[in-house]
Amino acid sequence: MVILNDIYWGESAPVAKYDQHKFAEFAALSPRELEQECRDQHGRLKHIIRAEHFDLDFLRTICETADAARSVAKMEDKFMKSLLTAKSVLNYFKQPSSRTFLSFSMAEAHLGMRREEVRDLKTSSEVKGESEKDSLRTASSYFDAIVCRHPSDIYDLFAVWVMKSSNRELPFVNAGSGKSEHPTQAALDYYTDWRWFNGDLDNKVFAYVGDCKRGRTIHSGAKLMALHKDTTIYFVAPEELQIDPETERYLQERDAKVIKETNGLASVVPLAHKIYMTRIQDEHGGKAEYDPNFIFRKEFLATMRPDAILEHPMPKREEIDPAIDYIKDDPRIKHWEEQRNGMWGRVALLAYLFDADADIRCRYEKIKSIGAGLRDN
Numbered sequence: 199m200v201i202l203n204d205i206y207w208g209e210s211a212p213v214a215k216y217d218q219h220k221f222a223e224f225a226a227l228s229p230r231e232l233e234q235e236c237r238d239q240h241g242r243l244k245h246i247i248r249a250e251h252f253d254l255d256f257l258r259t260i261c262e263t264a265d266a267a268r269s270v271a272k273m274e275d276k277f278m279k280s281l282l283t284a285k286s287v288l289n290y291f292k293q294p295s296s297r298t299f300l301s302f303s304m305a306e307a308h309l310g311m312r313r314e315e316v317r318d319l320k321t322s323s324e325v326k327g328e329s330e331k332d333s334l335r336t337a338s339s340y341f342d343a344i345v346c347r348h349p350s351d352i353y354d355l356f357a358v359w360v361m362k363s364s365n366r367e368l369p370f371v372n373a374g375s376g377k378s379e380h381p382t383q384a385a386l387d388y389y390t391d392w393r394w395f396n397g398d399l400d401n402k403v404f405a406y407v408g409d410c411k412r413g414r415t416i417h418s419g420a421k422l423m424a425l426h427k428d429t430t431i432y433f434v435a436p437e438e439l440q441i442d443p444e445t446e447r448y449l450q451e452r453d454a455k456v457i458k459e460t461n462g463l464a465s466v467v468p469l470a471h472k473i474y475m476t477r478i479q480d481e482h483g484g485k486a487e488y489d490p491n492f493i494f495r496k497e498f499l500a501t502m503r504p505d506a507i508l509e510h511p512m513p514k515r516e517e518i519d520p521a522i523d524y525i526k527d528d529p530r531i532k533h534w535e536e537q538r539n540g541m542w543g544r545v546a547l548l549a550y551l552f553d554a555d556a557d558i559r560c561r562y563e564k565i566k567s568i569g570a571g572l573r574d575n
């Protein structure tokens with residue numbers, strides 16, 4: 199049984215060695231070459247695997263499509279549900295998930311897609327010794343896209359390699375790969391910011407709090423903020439959970455100012471336009487105890503900027519004061535709304551992958567022009 203990088207390469211060592219050798223050639227691509235492999239001949243993304251492949255135009259498209267979709271679905275649900283009826287998708291979740299799984303599933307339903315799921319690995323041929331390469335390739339025989347969550351940090355790369363090794367290259371969506379990336383969460387967090395700041399995300403201070411070292415939502419999310427001008431990013435965590443050197447270097451190379459705060463959250467609260475809380479990612483080992491100095495306390499609402507927002511990718515534990523969940527009249531508290539935004543953000547991503555995003559935006563403009571009473575859904 200061969201497991202490398204948390205990927206199961208099958209029962210046969212010689213076959214695993216052969217496949218790993220082929221994969222190593224693909225994995226040697228430069229970041230730029232990999233990005234090219236993830237785009238079609240018109241430059242559109244055909245695989246959503248890494249936040250570093252997103253640019254501001256793409257993000258604006260996603261945000262505008264998500265906004266349009268939630269209104270169109272309210273007014274003309276039939277139209278929305280007719281868009282991708284000919285398309286099918288497999289939700290292939292090899293790691294626990296509630297929000298990402300459900301929001302993808304509902305996003306697919308909003309677009310009329312046929313959808314299936316694999317979540318229980320006991321039902322998989324991998325128990326018969328089939329490699330993950332063959333399982334994924336088999337799955338790709340039946341669908342038009344695959345949305346996947348996996349414990350391996352490099353599963354995104356692996357999956358694109360598998361797609362490219364076949365004659366049937368399906369769009370692959372990374373719904374969370376190990377500790378490394380969660381690009382669709384980053385896109386939906388960005389959408390939440392974009393709505394709150396009316397698209398103006400330059401010259402802002404963002405604070406990422408909690409497990410900065412292993413939090414894939416932080417790794418992906420911070421990279422998007424660095425696309426903007428005059429960005430300052432605080433990583434607020436004890437030394438042992440501080441941001442990894444690769445992510446820090448990536449941000450600095452893009453001119454974001456990076457500040458590491460290891461004493462606690464209180465001093466950063468008044469400075470930040472966004473405070474992004476995360477839990478300890480103890481599924482990767484280590485202790486689960488959250489240092490109380492990094493809890494977002496109810497009192498912080500008084501020192502927080504009036505135009506700032508509080509987010510959390512969820513699930514949460516003790517890192518946000520429980521009293522905050524019962525406050526209904528402070529619009530800066532966004533972690534519940536963020537989840538609903540996630541569904542619409544994923545509608546937009548899937549529509550983009552199948553070239554239906556412009557249809558949604560056009561329909562929205564048309565409904566607006568006839569003066570129908572549009573409302574958010």
Ligand code: ASP
Pocket residue numbers: 374380414415476477511512513
């Ligand atoms: N739901 C997010 C993720 O899958 C955050 C978390 O699990 O803490 O990474």
